Amino acid sequence: MTNRVLNRAIAAVLFLGAELLYLATMAPTFSFWDCGEFIATARTLGVPHPPGAPLFLLLGRMFSMLPLPVDIGARVNLISTLASAGTVMLTYLIIVRLIALYRTTPRNEWDGAEAISAFGGAAIGALALAFSDSFWFNAVETEVYALSSLFTATVVWLILRWHEEYPEQGHERWLLLSAYMIGLSIGVHLLSLLAVFAIALVYYFRRFEVNLKTFSVLVLGSSTLFFLIYTLIIKGLPALLQLASWGGLILFLAILVYGVYYTQKHRMAMLNTVLMSVMLIVIGYGSYGLIYVRAQASPPINENNPSTPDAFFSYLNREQYGDMPLWPRRWSPEPTHQYYYSRYNNDLDYFLSYQLERMYLRYFGWQFIGRSDQREGAGVDWSVLWGIPFLVGFGGAVAHFRRQWKMGLVVTALFILTGAALVVYLNQTEPQPRERDYSYAGSFFAFALWIGIGVESLCRQLAVWLKTPGKRERLLLSVLTVTVLGLLVNGRMLQANYRVHDRSGNFVSWDWGWNILQSCQRDAILFTNGDNDTFPLWYLQEVEGIRTDVRVVNLSLANTGWYLQQLKNTSPRGARPVLFSLTNEELEAITYVPIDSASVELPSSAAARELERESREHGFRLPSVPLESIPWKIKPGLIYGGQGYLRPQDIAVYDIVLNNFADRPIYFALTVDPDGMMGLDRYLRLDGLVSKVVPLKSADPMSFVDPVRLSSNLLQVYQYRNLADSEVFLEETSLRLASNYSPLLIRLALDLADEPMKSISVPKPSGGGSRTLKRGELALEVLDTATRLLPPGRFGLNAELAGSAVALYSRLGEKQGASIYIAYLEKLVSRTTPARNPRLFYAMARAYRAAGRMDEAGRVIDSLGAALHEPRLRQEFEKMKE
Structure with a gap:
């Protein structure tokens, strides 16, 4: 088997393996946040929140018409699984090309050790991305970030193909194709635009000698290119439509087409390539016509109603959300934000402490060092992944610069511009309604390239240190190194992240x-x-x-x-x-x-x-x-x-x-x-x-409450699928929202227990007719339902409600049920002190007293002492002591 065939076979296996993994862990229906909106607007070809994602909607509409799966949300989720698997495959191919660029031996002449270290390292880097926290999260739900990552990886791979073929005849086709991909990506998400600077660097290093003059031209040219795409095309064309209606837009397109024709006819190769690239970007960007056309039809979901040129311009420019200036950093008209801003000394402190450290470096640590837990605000925990992916990637970055600093600079540009530099541009306010790690998918992709290079470089360095000149020895060393690092990096990441990303x-x-x-x-x-x-x-x-x-x-x-x-x-x-x-x-x-x-x-x-x-x-x-x-x-x-x-x-x-x-x-x-x-x-x-x-x-x-209506809703109408199944993992948002059910059930049980001997007629659990029973009996049934479906150890519960559940179980003579909530309160109490959370200890004392455990209640009461400052609770506390 030749190296070329082996390389392609590994790429195919990675694609299939990643796709099977994502299918196994894919959400069986829509997920929270924007997923339901995107699927609904894809199915109906509606208009989602600005600035929209028309290409994604068209793909979603096509996937929604598949015969399987039965759930339409699951059909659209397939877009993300396929896009993510494709990104994993392209990540592998990109790493192989980057390695080939700094090796002196042509790829088809690599011996066994060289092939194993390159292909094995590239596979480890690709799988590190596949198993990373944010990438996996995006891969199993309907969101735009998986497809956006695919476009970013595609553009990087295309420019490396151009770099390999230049100056052979026809090399321009790769540049033109990358321009078209950028245009299409705008119809998914704008993040892919940031790859423009990496493309410009590759082009610069391939075409020009590096010196101060040419580098200055590069900076000016790449900035101009980004300005051309973002300002003149993305924002300018809608503005042209707004100012001059269709006439101005048609005139612009006519001039562009004529420019392409003229430069082609007169053999002006460079200018023709530039104009063709612009035209292809415009064609790709043309997917936004869907938004304008569908808004005219007034679909059921028609956010901002961009059916006029003015409204369309406002929609694309996200005017609904206002503008966030780059400086000052602490800027917002919202009083809530002003409160949080006051905790920082100055704008620089806010930028470094909150925006950079919390809103980027923390997310970066989740991917390659370890995430402490799945709750919002989770920190970085070195004991999860042992920091090995980060250390290998950091070593890969150093090795990349030492062996080929030009391509090292290309990856660095991609890494910074889609990471730390994006933090500056976004200027995110505090607090945010959710975690924003998905915004930096491009930065995590760039670092995964260095993980692959780090593995390959370590194989090479070990061979030098151990002085293994023989081909067989080097081959065995490469196999051993790749295997060990594959287990330490990919094996550990898969082990740590599989359960928390399994949404089946x-x-x-x-x-x-x-x-x-x-x-x-x-x-x-x-x-x-x-x-x-x-x-x-x-x-x-x-x-x-x-x-x-x-x-x-x-x-x-x-x-x-x-x-x-x-x-x-x-x-x-x-x-x-x-x-x-x-x-x-x-x-x-x-x-x-x-x-x-x-x-x-x-x-x-x-x-x-x-x-x-x-x-x-x-x-x-x-x-x-x-x-x-x-x-x-x-x-x-x-x-x-x-x-x-x-x-x-x-x-x-x-x-x-x-x-x-x-x-x-x-x-x-x-x-x-x-x-x-x-x-x-x-x-x-x-x-x-x-x-x-x-x-x-x-x-x-x-x-x-109306106890009949509330019990009917909670016990007969509501669905609680798999909430009681501890094998089904619930991510933070699902867990937080599902925790609302338990207080409702306990609230109903408390109301029913007020008159325990009075009869009440409620619908039968199986439906069809009604049943009559004592309110106390129904209260116990409701309370058992809450305990069985929503165990407090998993879903959490307000301490006062947990104490109420203990009191109610005790009144109804069910000590076993009371013990579950007592154990939950005891676990909470063990994590804090009376001075920090007196209300919790007060609830614990009440629960012990309700359960008849007076000695333990007395010890908790004594521990409270002067910690209870609230007058009402203090008064109740004194009565309890008596």
């Missing part, structure tokens, strides 16, 4: 969306908070056709006029429009309004009658008489500089509730902050993952 069996996002929608009554209006309580609903409604009658009102988007106009004027899938008293012009111009507070009356006679009817049907007594009119005190949603303001979303909530409450049920998702409820938090009935606005004032926010 994780249906939390699908069930979360289902449970929210099914909690709502017919034709409901549901206010949601952000991505994770909105995008799952969009997926189920637009892809699966589930509960399309529910109108989802995202409060984050409700700060924009275009979204409110869509709520008012559209009826996706036949759902009823949302009534507004504001005109379209007023909605378009909606803005912040200074206000302290205001009082209005919300007519609620129809809702009061419905509430009384339901209480009679469900056989429970309302805590008070329903109100014919709700005295609604409007509270400002934002306090800034001592002045209260109604945000656009607050105005929207007020107007929607006022105009729709009379004939439509209105809900808030569980994740909506009380500040977003506009003073309605005392007029809510807790129905599960949603709370319904009702004409009944509660003593505490969301303290009123």
Whole structure:
């Protein structure tokens, strides 16, 4: 077998192996964050959040039409598995080419030791990328970053092909193909653009002598190239469309085509290549026509409605999110950000401590040193991977510069510009709503190249140190070195990361969306908070056709006029429009309004009658008489500089509730902050993952429940697939959101236990008919369900609720159930001290007392001592001591 055949065979095996790995660990449906939105917009060819990903949507639409898998989300997930496997293969091929460039022996003449060290090292580097934390995470869900990484790797591989063939005839085709790939990549994500500087360096080193003059030209030329693509093409063409409508755009394209024709006719090779490259980038960028065309059709998801040149220009330039200046670093109009900024001495301290260290170096450490755990804010732990991938990669970087500094500089440019330099450009605020490690996928890819080079260089260096001149000895040494490093690097990474990236069996996002929608009554209006309580609903409604009658009102988007106009004027899938008293012009111009507070009356006679009817049907007594009119005190949603303001979303909530409450049920998702409820938090009935606005004032926010409705939702309607299966790993977001179920079940059990001997009629667990039992019996059943489905040791639980569970189990005579929560509290107590967390120790004492373990309760009470400062708890504490 020749080296060429062996090289290709290894590349194919790596592709197939990576694809099988990703298929085995792929999410069986959509995941949280942007995944549901991307799949829904791909399936319907809608318009996702700016700046969109039209090429990704087209691919997603094609994959969504495959006959298998059954779940449409899983079909679109296949894009990421295939793209990631392709990136792994290309990473291997790139490392082999980089090694071949600094070796004196041609690739087809390598002996066994040289082939093993090169191919083996390249395979280890590629697998290090495949098994790395962020890359694997992106590989098994529907997101743009896997496909973006494939484009980055493709562009790097193409420029190395050009470097190899130059100056043979036809070498320009590789440059032209790389330009087209850059153009296409814009329709996925802009990160691939940063590879332009690495391309420019390769071109420079191949064509020109290195000196100060030519290097200055390189810096100017590469910056101009990036400016040409990003400013004149990506931003300039929409601006041209905005300013001169279609005439200006057609004129530009006509001039470009003529320039290509003219330079070809007159044999102006260099200029022709440049103009052809620009034209191919424009053609690739043309995928954005999908956004403009589909916006005209008003698809169900049509974010920003970029159906006019002005709106299209705003969409592509992400004007919805505002601009973040490069300096000052600590800049944001949001009061929350200002609070965090005050913790840093100056802009430099903020940049180094937060943006560079926490928002990049920490993520880099996750990949090649080790991640401490899967929670948000996790640190770097050297005991996980022992830092071996990092040390091998660092050695590879040093060896690369020593053996061929030019290509070392190329990889360095890719590594820095997609890493530390990107930190400067993004200027991310603190806090971020989620971890942002995926932003630096290109930097991690570049470092993986050095891991492969590090393995090959170590094989060579060991041969020199051990003085093994014979071919057989060198071959055995190469095999041994590659094998050992493969186990230490790839074997350990696979072992450490397989379980935490295995999403097979994780249906939390699908069930979360289902449970929210099914909690709502017919034709409901549901206010949601952000991505994770909105995008799952969009997926189920637009892809699966589930509960399309529910109108989802995202409060984050409700700060924009275009979204409110869509709520008012559209009826996706036949759902009823949302009534507004504001005109379209007023909605378009909606803005912040200074206000302290205001009082209005919300007519609620129809809702009061419905509430009384339901209480009679469900056989429970309302805590008070329903109100014919709700005295609604409007509270400002934002306090800034001592002045209260109604945000656009607050105005929207007020107007929607006022105009729709009379004939439509209105809900808030569980994740909506009380500040977003506009003073309605005392007029809510807790129905599960949603709370319904009702004409009944509660003593505490969301303290009123209908036990029949809530038990029906939690025990019969809701799905909790695989939550009780400890073999199914749940990533941080799934675990955090699924932990909301246990408090709901315990809250229901506490309500039922208030009158344990009273009978209650609830639907049968299997469906079909109802059953009558004592409320105390149902309380125990609910509590057992919470303990069985959501063990506190896995999902966590508020200490006070855990204490309540102990007290309730003890009242109902179930000591075994109480012991589970006591053990959980004991584990929490062992990690802290009374001075640090007095409320936890107080809950522990109450739990011991409820379980009849008075001696242990006394010891905890004594340990609290003066640590309990809160007056209310202090008073209760003194009573407990007595």
